[in-house]
Amino acid sequence: MTITLEKMRADVAAIIHEDPSEIGFDDNLMDLGLDSMRLMNLILTWQEAGVDLDFGEFAEEFTLNGWWRAIEAKRANA
Template identity: 35%
Template structure:
């Protein structure tokens, strides 16, 4: 299983595509208003899927802020980790 996506790595990933430093990313920003186009969102989706997180472009497009993105990613990541632990005997 790949390493978990952390809040810090989430910020780094966003900052890279927003051409900002991680600490400059405002998690209350609207992704489109912050400058993310659909191609960049797809890039992020693919990157986060590499962590084993089940997320799609549509999932993110429906959410109004980076903070909401993080909550969705974290929730799905935790659900995957819990499902993995239930399979351990």
């Protein structure tokens, strides 16, 4: 399975019990209720889908756009 920005948004929405359309790509996900345990669960799911980032890289910025930039940067350097 390939990870996409929309898939990430849907996964975050599901884990914090929100509609994906309610989550903006630049919203602070911690403010929306994402905690570190839920983030770890998401990271494990995304790692299984081929995302090669760890908790520290996701913890640098708590927005979908920030995470997507990190993924794209990692892919560009691969």
